[in-house]
Structures are given as structure tokens and as C-alpha cells.
Amino acid sequence: MADPRINLKNPNVAALLAFLIPGAGHWYQGRRFKAAIYSVCVLGTFCWGQAMAEWKGVYFRWQDLEGQNRFRSKDRTIGYLSQVLVGLPSLPAIIQWRRYASDDADGRDFTKLDGPIDAMFEGYAKSDSVNDAWEGPVTGQIQLSPDDSGARGFGQEVRGHFRGKLTGDAPRDVEFDVAGLQMIAPKLLGNGNVTITIDGKNRPKEYSSSKRILRCRIMTERGEFDAPIGELEGTIPRAFTDWYQVPLEDDAVNEMTRKLGGKQYEIALLFTWVAGLLNLLAIWDAYEGPAYGYGDEVDQPEGQLATAPAATVVPTPVVATTATPAPSS
Amino acid sequence: MLLAVQNVLWYLLPLAVAISLVYSASRFELPERILHRATRLFLQIVLFMGTIFAILFVLSDGL
Numbered sequence: 001m002a003d004p005r006i007n008l009k010n011p012n013v014a015a016l017l018a019f020l021i022p023g024a025g026h027w028y029q030g031r032r033f034k035a036a037i038y039s040v041c042v043l044g045t046f047c048w049g050q051a052m053a054e055w056k057g058v059y060f061r062w063q064d065l066e067g068q069n070r071f072r073s074k075d076r077t078i079g080y081l082s083q084v085l086v087g088l089p090s091l092p093a094i095i096q097w098r099r100y101a102s103d104d105a106d107g108r109d110f111t112k113l114d115g116p117i118d119a120m121f122e123g124y125a126k127s128d129s130v131n132d133a134w135e136g137p138v139t140g141q142i143q144l145s146p147d148d149s150g151a152r153g154f155g156q157e158v159r160g161h162f163r164g165k166l167t168g169d170a171p172r173d174v175e176f177d178v179a180g181l182q183m184i185a186p187k188l189l190g191n192g193n194v195t196i197t198i199d200g201k202n203r204p205k206e207y208s209s210s211k212r213i214l215r216c217r218i219m220t221e222r223g224e225f226d227a228p229i230g231e232l233e234g235t236i237p238r239a240f241t242d243w244y245q246v247p248l249e250d251d252a253v254n255e256m257t258r259k260l261g262g263k264q265y266e267i268a269l270l271f272t273w274v275a276g277l278l279n280l281l282a283i284w285d286a287y288e289g290p291a292y293g294y295g296d297e298v299d300q301p302e303g304q305l306a307t308a309p310a311a312t313v314v315p316t317p318v319v320a321t322t323a324t325p326a327p328s329s
Numbered sequence: 330m331l332l333a334v335q336n337v338l339w340y341l342l343p344l345a346v347a348i349s350l351v352y353s354a355s356r357f358e359l360p361e362r363i364l365h366r367a368t369r370l371f372l373q374i375v376l377f378m379g380t381i382f383a384i385l386f387v388l389s390d391g392l
Contacts, residue, residue, distance in 0.1 A: 003358065005358075006358055031358070033360045033363075034354050034358075034363075037350050037351065037354045037363070038351060038354065041346075041347040041350050041351045042347075042351065044347065045343075045344065045347045048343070263337050264337070267337060267340050270344075271340075271344065274344060274347070274348065275347075278347065278348065278351040278352075281351055281352065281354075281355035282351065282354075282355065284355065285354070285355040289358075290354075290355060290356055290357050290358045291355060291356050292356040292357055293357065293358075294357070294358045294359060295357035295358050295359030295361075295362030295363065296359055296362070
């Protein structure tokens with residue numbers, strides 16, 4: 001039973017608000033001091049943990065990758081059950097899990113394009129044209145468009161254009177048509193391997209959440225048909241919505257642990273878990289009021305109930321009692 | 330030197346502050362009471378963790 005001096009307004013609405021945005025429920029009730037404490041402490045702890053984990057500490061996964069319902073403990077993000085209590089900041093993970101688990105965006109068909117691409121490209125190109133052979137690092141703008149009509153009976157075709165600069169020993173402007181998408185990946189992963197492997201040359205392994213790797217052929221016109229004369233491989237930016245709170249796969253988790261150090265990643269997760277559990281206290285406070293009372297009660301020794309201060313004690317009115325005669329036996 | 334080596338433990342201090350404040354705020358309504366109780370709880374947590382740390386540090390000496 002809440003102290004009558006505290007106006008909880010509509011406790012259900014307050015609890016819902018407190019869940020969605022830590023502190024919002026108390027703000028709605030006019031308890032501004034507590035709203036500030038809850039929002040700063042809960043959101044601060046949550047965001048700090050996320051920042052320590054490079055914003056990849058919160059995601060939801062409840063199934064293994066093959067979708068066979070063969071649950072393994074590492075495929076069940078039990079910790080998310082705590083993180084979700086922070087409310088809106090952690091709810092995108094549900095949407096990302098649904099996207100991740102859906103059939104058409106499972107991130108495993110690496111040769112299909114979902115839609116047109118017009119993005120900055122950075123990578124390596126090699127042209128084996130008879131008249132003009134060259135190779136080297138390139139940067140520029142790439143445009144790719146899918147064609148699902150299957151004009152040649154082989155499903156989706158991808159065509160596009162690249163315009164940019166060739167750097168290296170002989171820098172110059174380059175412009176060519178591209179087609180024959182060999183790979184675009186990862187589609188929808190929180191963190192993936194984007195190491196360039198063109199021409200069999202070993203390059204340092206690179207994991208990234210903000211890039212996608214792309215590989216296609218450089219084309220030239222030969223009579224009626226286009227013919228491949230080289231390869232283009234590199235990375236393009238990946239949208240924030242395609243990596244934030246997206247489930248991390250095993251190799252991505254291993255990479256995170258290796259990069260950050262096991263302790264830091266675990267402490268980061270701990271912060272996000274604690275933030276959710278703390279918000280549970282805030283939600284309950286918004287719904288039911290403070291657990292021990294208003295706070296101006298007189299402290300009593302351990303084991304005894306606190307009593308209200310003398311100033312707030314309402315004296316019991318003296319009621320004239322009429323003596324009831326005891327029944328005579 | 331010891332504190333520098335155990336730098337991960339520093340993360341526990343802000344965490345203890347947040348826990349103390351939120352826990353105390355969920356118990357009382359008056360700001361002064363909340364802050365007073367939060368301070369006390371924070372010191373209790375730090376003292377407890379410090380004691381455990383000291384015991385474990387002494388026990389692990391030479392391992």
C-alpha cells in the first residue's frame with residue numbers, strides 16, 4: 001500500500017512508461033527526482049555496457065542457425081531476458097531476430113541482391129584486357145541493380161557500373177561496367193568477415209559490422225555480348241539497421257571476445273543485465289510506490305517496524321465510550 | 330601498482346553507485362533519505378567487496 005502522500009496517478013500507465021523508458025513512469029507521476037535517478041542510472045549503465053561491447057552486447061537468439069530447433073545453450077540468449085527490461089533501447093533486438101530468422105533475409109544466399117545499390121566502394125580491381133591490363137586498389141562509386149526477370153534463364157542477373165580512382169603505382173581515373181555478382185555478404189549479420197581475397201593473395205583478416213564485402217566481374221563489350229575481363233572485390237558500407245542488435249554468430253562472438261578481451265566483453269554484458277534488473281525495481285516503484293515508505297519515518301532498531309514521525313501522527317480522537325455492562329452470569 | 334593491475338575492478342565502482350541509488354530510490358521517496366541510504370549502501374558494498382578481494386588476494390599470494 002503506497003503512502004497517501006505519493007500520487008501514483010494511473011499505476012498501470014506509469015509502470016508501462018517506466019518499462020518503455022526508464023524514468024518516464026516517475027516523470028509522468030511528477031516524481032522528478034526519482035525519474036532522474038532511474039533514467040541516469042539505468043540508461044547510463046545500459047549504454048555504458050553497450051559501448052564497452054562496441055554496441056554488440058544486446059541481441060536476441062533463441063534457435064540455432066540451421067533452424068532445426070536443436071537448442072544449444074549458446075544459441076539461447078538468456079541474458080536478453082534481463083536486458084529486455086530496459087525497454088525501448090533493447091526492443092529492436094526482437095525485430096532484428098525476426099528479420100534474421102525469416103526465410104527471405106537469412107543472410108545465406110550471398111549471390112542475390114535485394115535491391116539496387118549505389119554506394120561508396122573501396123577495394124581491389126584487376127583487369128586482364130588485352131589492350132589495357134592493369135590492377136591495384138580502387139576507390140569510387142559503384143551502382144548495381146538486380147534483374148530478376150531471368151532473361152537468360154539463370155535467375156537473377158546483376159549489372160552495374162563503377163566510377164572511381166585507381167591508386168597505387170600508376171594512379172588514374174577508371175570507369176567500367178560490372179556484372180556477374182559472385183558474392184555480397186554478410187547480408188544481415190552483426191559482425192562478419194570482410195577479408196578481401198582477390199587473386200589468391202593473402203590479406204589480413206578483417207571483421208567488421210559496418211562493411212559488407214562485394215565481389216563481381218569487370219565486363220567489356222565484345223560484339224553482341226559482354227565478356228568478363230577482370231575482377232573487382234572490396235567493401236561497401238552497411239546500414240546501421242542491418243547490424244545493430246542483430247544476432248551475433250559464433251565466429252562473430254569469438255572475434256568480439258578476442259578483440260575486446262574476454263573480461264571486458266563479459267563485464268559489458270554484466271552492465272546491460274544489471275541495467276535491466278535495476279529497471280525492474282523502477283517499474284515496481286512506479287506501480288506500487290516505495291517499498292519501505294515515504295522516508296520520514298522514525299528509524300527503529302532492527303526487527304521492529306518503522307513508525308511515522310511524531311509530526312505526522314494524527315492524534316486519535318477521544319471517543320466517549322459508554323461502559324457496556326458485562327453480562328451478568 | 331596493485332590497483333593498476335586489477336583495473337577491471339574499477340568498473341565495479343560506478344556499477345555499485347548505480348545499484349545503490351536505484352535500490353535506495355525504490356525503497357524511499359524523500360530525496361535526502363534516498364541519498365543518505367544510497368551512500369550507506371555504497372560504502373557497505375565497497376567494504377564487502379574490498380574485504381573479499383583482500384582475503385582472496387592474500388590466499389592467492391604465491392600461486
